[in-house]
Amino acid sequence: MKILAIIPCYNEALNLKRTVDQLRETAPEVDFIVVDDGSRDRTGQVCADNGFPVIVLPFNLGLANAVQTGMRYARIKGYDMALQFDGDGQHKPEYIRDMVRLMAESSADIVVGSRYAHTKPRGLRGFGGKLLGAAIRIATGQSLSDPTSGMRLYNRDMIGRFADHMNYGPEPDTLAYLLKQGAVILETPVVMAERTAGQSYLNALSAANYMLRMFVSIIIIHWFRI
Numbered sequence: 001m002k003i004l005a006i007i008p009c010y011n012e013a014l015n016l017k018r019t020v021d022q023l024r025e026t027a028p029e030v031d032f033i034v035v036d037d038g039s040r041d042r043t044g045q046v047c048a049d050n051g052f053p054v055i056v057l058p059f060n061l062g063l064a065n066a067v068q069t070g071m072r073y074a075r076i077k078g079y080d081m082a083l084q085f086d087g088d089g090q091h092k093p094e095y096i097r098d099m100v101r102l103m104a105e106s107s108a109d110i111v112v113g114s115r116y117a118h119t120k121p122r123g124l125r126g127f128g129g130k131l132l133g134a135a136i137r138i139a140t141g142q143s144l145s146d147p148t149s150g151m152r153l154y155n156r157d158m159i160g161r162f163a164d165h166m167n168y169g170p171e172p173d174t175l176a177y178l179l180k181q182g183a184v185i186l187e188t189p190v191v192m193a194e195r196t197a198g199q200s201y202l203n204a205l206s207a208a209n210y211m212l213r214m215f216v217s218i219i220i221i222h223w224f225r226i
Contacts, residue, residue, distance in 0.1 A: 003100060004079040005032040006070030008063055009087035013042035017050060019089045026093040033073055034087065037066040043087075064169035071154075071163040082159050084152045084170055091151045095190040099153045102188050109158050109183040110175070112144065113151035113190035128211040132172045135218040140179040145187055147172035158183075173217035 005023060009016055016034070023032060033053050036043050038060035047054040055069055067084060074082040081103060085091050091113070099111045116129065129148045137143050150170065154162065158178075162168045175185060 001081065001100070001104070002077075002079045003030045003081045003083065003096075004070075004074045004077070005030050005083045005085040005096075006035060006067060006074065007032055007085050007087045008035045008037055008066035008070065009039060009043050010037040010060060010066075011039045011041045011043060012087040013039070013046050015089045016043060016046050016052075016087050019085075019087050019091075020050070020052060022089075023085070023093045027096045030083070030093075030096060031079075032085070033070055035066040035070050037061060037063070064171070067170045068162060068166075068168070071159050074159050075163045079159065080156055082154045084150055084154070086150055090192045090194070092191060092193060095151070095188070096153075098188050098190075099151075102186055103153055103155060106186060107184050108186040109155050110178070110185045111153040112146060112149050112175075112185060112187045113153075113192075114144075114146035114149055114187040115190060115192055116145040117187050117189040128207065131211060132214055132218065135215050136172065136176045136179065139176050139218050142179050142185075144172075144175060144185065147175055149190075151190060151192070172214050173221070176218045 007019070020032065023030065033055060034047055036047065036054055036056045038057050044054070044056055046052070055073065057066065057069065071082060081100065083096060083099070095113055099113060102108060103111045116126070129146055132147045133144055136147055152170065162170070168174055179185060
């Protein structure tokens with residue numbers, strides 16, 4: 001079973017080495033590729049200094065394009081599963097084996113690492129996740145406790161879809177669309193760490209705008225997707 005962790009990075013020089021070191025130590029059976037999404041800090045230099053396999057995008061193309069680049073790499077290299085794994089250190093590699101086991105023992109197309117599988121959502125992020133979960137339930141009749149989680153494992157079929165289609169961004173509205181298309185999406189409990197260095201691209205205003213866009217897309221726009 002060949003598994004690739006796709007690590008999209010934008011200005012994560014302060015976190016990347018620790019993230020990769022933890023991944024290597026905890027899940028040495030998992031290969032990885034860093035996708036440097038046009039970083040303006042020393043992210044590329046960190047990769048060069050440590051010999052990390054990396055694809056450098058010429059400028060900042062955004063998360064969807066960075067993940068798609070990783071998916072294309074995974075498909076070309078013949079990987080059976082691809083894991084979306086943040087470079088900021090918030091995703092904990094000790095949960096990877098649980099995700100792989102669940103996918104291998106089920107018919108899951110995607111396994112999501114859920115922060116809220118056994119705990120109640122809290123704070124602004126938790127409220128947003130609960131709102132988008134309700135939207136997905138309305139649109140598809142199915143439930144996801146943590147649709148905003150970026151820790152996701154994809155099977156070979158999903159690797160091909162995300163590699164080929166521009167509309168398959170790694171976002172909650174895509175999960176809703178895939179559920180409508182008959183994809184099996186399962187969740188497994190995870191705990192995520194807090195960011196210790198650097199800054200998230202989401203502030204309170206952009207996070208609220210993001211949640212609104214996703215809500216509208218899930219409720220309305222996904223009916224017209226192809």
